[in-house]
Amino acid sequence: MPQSAAPLRQLRHRARRHFGGAGRRGLLIAFEGADGSGKTTQRKLFKTWLKADGYDVVTTKWNSSDLIKPIIKSRKTVQALSPEEFSLLHAADFRHRVEHTVLPALWDGQIVIADRFLFTGLARDVARGLDLDWVLKLYQPLLWPDLVFYFAVTPDTSSRRVTTTRTPNFYESGRDVTDIADPVESYYTFVQRVIREYESLAIVFNMTTIDGELPIADQHHRLRELFREGQTRPWSEWNVDAVAEWLAVSGNGR
Amino acid sequence: MNRRGRLIAVDGVDGKAVNAAAKAAVGAVARARRGGVSFWDASGVFGELVVADEEVAGRPSARTLLLLYAADLAFRLRWEIRPAIAAGRAVAAAPYVATSIAFGRAAGLPAGWLKNLFAFAPKADEVRILDQPSPRTPHPAGFVDFSCRRLLANGHGLTRRQLADRVRSHLKIGAR
Numbered sequence: 001m002p003q004s005a006a007p008l009r010q011l012r013h014r015a016r017r018h019f020g021g022a023g024r025r026g027l028l029i030a031f032e033g034a035d036g037s038g039k040t041t042q043r044k045l046f047k048t049w050l051k052a053d054g055y056d057v058v059t060t061k062w063n064s065s066d067l068i069k070p071i072i073k074s075r076k077t078v079q080a081l082s083p084e085e086f087s088l089l090h091a092a093d094f095r096h097r098v099e100h101t102v103l104p105a106l107w108d109g110q111i112v113i114a115d116r117f118l119f120t121g122l123a124r125d126v127a128r129g130l131d132l133d134w135v136l137k138l139y140q141p142l143l144w145p146d147l148v149f150y151f152a153v154t155p156d157t158s159s160r161r162v163t164t165t166r167t168p169n170f171y172e173s174g175r176d177v178t179d180i181a182d183p184v185e186s187y188y189t190f191v192q193r194v195i196r197e198y199e200s201l202a203i204v205f206n207m208t209t210i211d212g213e214l215p216i217a218d219q220h221h222r223l224r225e226l227f228r229e230g231q232t233r234p235w236s237e238w239n240v241d242a243v244a245e246w247l248a249v250s251g252n253g254r
Numbered sequence: 255m256n257r258r259g260r261l262i263a264v265d266g267v268d269g270k271a272v273n274a275a276a277k278a279a280v281g282a283v284a285r286a287r288r289g290g291v292s293f294w295d296a297s298g299v300f301g302e303l304v305v306a307d308e309e310v311a312g313r314p315s316a317r318t319l320l321l322l323y324a325a326d327l328a329f330r331l332r333w334e335i336r337p338a339i340a341a342g343r344a345v346a347a348a349p350y351v352a353t354s355i356a357f358g359r360a361a362g363l364p365a366g367w368l369k370n371l372f373a374f375a376p377k378a379d380e381v382r383i384l385d386q387p388s389p390r391t392p393h394p395a396g397f398v399d400f401s402c403r404r405l406l407a408n409g410h411g412l413t414r415r416q417l418a419d420r421v422r423s424h425l426k427i428g429a430r
């Protein structure tokens with residue numbers, strides 16, 4: 001591999017030794033759900049609580065890399081993206097953040113809170129008519145979070161929360177695939193598809209479902225409980241390839 | 255009679271040579287059936303990367319570059335290649351998928367991931383692989399040179415030409 005002189009086997013061994021040992025390690029916690037599900041509110045409360053408890057916390061948001069975000073933004077502005085281009089560009093943004101934000105922070109023992117993770121790409125892209133298997137493989141080597149909180153709301157709740165304060169934009173409302181001109185009507189149609197995909201993914205990928213219709217304080221206290229239960233989970237062996245490849249990509253500096 | 259168009263894939267390490275060969279391939283077609291050449295970065299994705307501050311944003315890895323290449327190819331298929339074929343014309347893709355797959359293999363990426371990445375791209379009617387050495391000019395054009403420079407900037411002890419030669423080897427292997 002030209003990206004590193006070290007064979008992949010050695011890098012896998014380093015990954016296991018680093019993350020698999022005893023003691024506190026970096027944790028990756030993903031917040032997932034449809035727009036208007038309340039996950040961002042909960043993510044902020046959760047981060048504040050963790051920091052007050054002495055944890056070193058890093059946040060990463062969907063479509064936020066300094067390198068790829070401007071590329072996506074300019075194409076969204078002119079409404080020039082097909083579902084494939086939309087999917088591939090978001091996967092590129094995700095990969096860049098995994099390599100430059102998520103894995104470095106985990107390696108350094110920090111808690112990474114992801115406001116949307118790869119499941120967002122899966123739910124939205126499949127709702128746009130793309131094949132789940134094709135999309136999932138774009139995100140390989142897969143990096144599985146230690147905890148995934150899925151904030152479940154109905155399409156009615158999502159639609160009400162989003163559209164009472166603003167008009168959903170072109171891609172948010174799925175107007176690129178619904179053929180419905182009215183943003184609010186299109187949003188409702190599209191979010192039904194997105195939520196249907198999320199419900200399937202939550203089962204397949206064993207996410208922890210939080211009832212997003214509950215009061216904010218109740219949800220937050222539930223997250224605290226779940227974090228305390230989940231933070232001592234052993235490191236997932238599934239992540240070894242993702243870490244090994246990142247070690248190769250980032251050179252031998254670590 | 256409305257004849258179906260043709261897709262001619264022209265792949266190789268030297269971007270300038272690939273572009274010239276693609277133009278020649280279309281030029282050899284009857285004028286009424288010429289559908290033009292679809293060049294790398296028609297969507298402008300890589301042009302935007304050039305102006306990004308990679309020192310701050312971080313340099314893209316081979317996977318990231320290939321995801322961007324695939325996004326650009328999806329754009330080219332939608333706006334250039336498929337419309338030309340639908341109009342019964344011959345269109346050349348310069349380059350198409352073989353170059354990027356060879357780059358991915360040279361960078362150590364799994365063949366299965368690369369195959370899946372380009373699963374949306376239709377098979378070309380004709381594939382022309384240019385087996386030329388990587389160019390010696392300091393600033394050759396094209397995806398391979400662009401991407402090799404970014405990978406090597408991470409400091410991996412290879413020269414640009416050595417990495418480009420690996421891509422060339424994988425291109426030859428893939429053509430068999």
